[in-house]
Amino acid sequence: MEHETKAAETQPPKQQNNLSIPVAIIIAGVLIAGAVYLGTSKGAPTTAVNNQQPQQAPQQTGDLDQMAAISAGDHVRGNPDAPVKIVEYSDTECPFCKRFHGTMQEVMNEYGKGGKVAWVYRHFPLDQLHSKARKEAVALECANEQGGNDKFWSYADRLYEITPANNGLDPAELPKIAQYVELDVAKFNICLASTKYNAHIEADVQNATATGGNGTPWSIVVDKNGKKYPLSGAQPYASVKQLIDLALQGK
Amino acid sequence: MLFQALQKVFRKPVYILLALITSSAVFAFAVWLPNIPLIVKVMGHPGISLTQKLDLPISLLGSIATNFTLLSASYTIAIAILFGINVAMFVYFLWRRVDEVKQAGVATGLFGITSGVIGMGCAACGSFLLTSVLSLVGASGILAFLPLNGGEFGILGVILLGVSLYMTAKKIQNPAVCKITI
Numbered sequence: 032m033e034h035e036t037k038a039a040e041t042q043p044p045k046q047q048n049n050l051s052i053p054v055a056i057i058i059a060g061v062l063i064a065g066a067v068y069l070g071t072s073k074g075a076p077t078t079a080v081n082n083q084q085p086q087q088a089p090q091q092t093g094d095l096d097q098m099a100a101i102s103a104g105d106h107v108r109g110n111p112d113a114p115v116k117i118v119e120y121s122d123t124e125c126p127f128c129k130r131f132h133g134t135m136q137e138v139m140n141e142y143g144k145g146g147k148v149a150w151v152y153r154h155f156p157l158d159q160l161h162s163k164a165r166k167e168a169v170a171l172e173c174a175n176e177q178g179g180n181d182k183f184w185s186y187a188d189r190l191y192e193i194t195p196a197n198n199g200l201d202p203a204e205l206p207k208i209a210q211y212v213e214l215d216v217a218k219f220n221i222c223l224a225s226t227k228y229n230a231h232i233e234a235d236v237q238n239a240t241a242t243g244g245n246g247t248p249w250s251i252v253v254d255k256n257g258k259k260y261p262l263s264g265a266q267p268y269a270s271v272k273q274l275i276d277l278a279l280q281g282k
Numbered sequence: 283m284l285f286q287a288l289q290k291v292f293r294k295p296v297y298i299l300l301a302l303i304t305s306s307a308v309f310a311f312a313v314w315l316p317n318i319p320l321i322v323k324v325m326g327h328p329g330i331s332l333t334q335k336l337d338l339p340i341s342l343l344g345s346i347a348t349n350f351t352l353l354s355a356s357y358t359i360a361i362a363i364l365f366g367i368n369v370a371m372f373v374y375f376l377w378r379r380v381d382e383v384k385q386a387g388v389a390t391g392l393f394g395i396t397s398g399v400i401g402m403g404c405a406a407c408g409s410f411l412l413t414s415v416l417s418l419v420g421a422s423g424i425l426a427f428l429p430l431n432g433g434e435f436g437i438l439g440v441i442l443l444g445v446s447l448y449m450t451a452k453k454i455q456n457p458a459v460c461k462i463t464i
Contacts, residue, residue: 130348246316260323263316267344273337274320277330 093243095259098251099234101151106175106183109139110146114255115278117271118151120239122247123168123187124161126196127265131248134268136188138275148275152187154235155247163198166223168232170205173222177214185212254278287371287451297370305366312358313346314339357436364443371450378454 101107101116119135121128135150142148154171156164167190174186189208194200209219239249243261250262252274258281260274291297314321324330324338346355430437 126351127349134348243319261317261320263320264345264349266317267341267348269341269344270338273334273341277324277334277338 093241095242095251095261097238097241098253098259099238101253104231106152106171106180106187107149108152108180108184109143109149111149113143113146113149114281115142115147115275116149116151116253117275118153118251118253120153120155120235120242120244120247120249122154122156122161122164123171123190123194124164124196124198124200125157125247128248129191129194129196131250131265132187132191134265134271137268138271141272142275147279152183153239154232155239155244155249156232156236157247161198163200163202165232166202167194167200167205168235169228170208170219170223172228172231173219174209174212174214176222177218178212182212182214186214252278255281284448284451287454288367290454291371291374294374297374300373301366301370303366304369305362308365309346309359309362310339310343312362313343313349316349317342351433353430353433354436357433357440360440361436361443364440364447368443368447368450371447371454375450375454 098118101111101118107116117135117138119131121132138148139150143150154165154168156168158165171183171187171190175183178185186208189211190200193204193208205223206216206220209216242249242251244263246263248265252260252262254260255278258278260278262271262274292301321339321342325335327335346358350358
């Protein structure tokens with residue numbers, strides 16, 4: 032590269048240089064110190080709709096092998112014996128989960144009908160961001176209680192369709208969705224008011240973080256040999272498709 | 283002054299190239315960040331063809347449209363561009379006056395690096411960097427207090443990079459000349 036030289040140049044005033052370095056260091060320090068202070072001095076507000084502890088910051092220290100085995104208690108869309116399974120940990124009030132729900136519907140349209148891919152739904156409500164999500168997770172379980180897998184997915188599709196996300200869904204809509212998918216609303220409301228699914232939902236949350244989930248949607252693609260691929264966020268359909276094709280090859 | 287400094291630096295194609303490469307690298311890093319474990323796993327897999335290995339990261343770049351809000355995508359792109367320009371101008375400056383950079387360049391670099399790292403990318407729900415990189419210092423607490431759920435750091439990053447750019451431009455455009463008062 033060319034050096035430009037100026038005959039009249041000399042060293043800049045020392046005072047200016049001496050100030051700029053400490054200022055930059057102070058700004059960096061303040062940012063980090065602020066992060067430390069805010070994060071450790073006050074607990075996050077408890078926004079969970081049940082009595083369980085608020086979620087801690089998910090740490091990316093997980094191990095995919097910690098994923099709970101897919102069982103009869105899971106909500107599976109498509110062929111339960113499909114060679115490729117996508118386990119999605121999702122938050123109903125997360126706008127990216129809403130977007131990814133559509134992507135997964137597209138996936139099931141292409142791969143689900145042939146029995147190649149199964150979609151497993153698990154709960155991952157981020158209480159600190161979306162205080163309503165945990166109650167909506169309960170609503171999904173209540174739908175499952177009444178109508179099994181079919182009603183669970185009908186309810187989920189409708190919920191993701193109508194929620195504006197980011198805590199925008201009026202809780203009064205939950206019984207209306209129940210009615211829409213032809214559930215017994217009275218029974219649904221009793222179930223919704225109960226705490227019987229809290230432990231199940233919390234177990235899903237804990238499993239999400241144990242596997243390395245640090246945001247939603249968090250997905251794990253499992254191939255026919257049990258090999259697992261992590262997929263974080265609402266990735267485009269093209270990426271999900273490529274991952275599925277890799278998993279189908281069982282490499 | 284800034285415009286003149288930019289003209290001075292970018293009239294040399296090598297600096298345009300440097301800025302483009304840096305910006306692209308920063309952009310790709312920000313977009314891939316949530317899925318680096320996946321990319322590493324696929325890249326390191328001996329049974330996967332080279333084409334497939336390349337296809338996945340390329341398609342993941344599309345997540346700027348699916349995995350970012352309009353705000354986070356905007357500041358991620360802005361940070362990538364500003365970072366590239368900053369690096370190009372910094373290198374230009376470095377080549378001109380090594381001695382001075384030893385003192386002033388440190389400050390410029392710190393501005394850029396601090397803002398870039400903290401402000402970059404907000405993937406999915408929960409700012410990725412805040413929850414993963416800064417989780418050790420209590421990211422979840424921060425998120426609960428921030429109205430933009432961490433987007434503030436991105437905006438701050440853009441501002442700091444702008445300041446950094448201005449500082450570098452100022453040094454390029456106003457060389458330390460001994461002024462003669464008549």
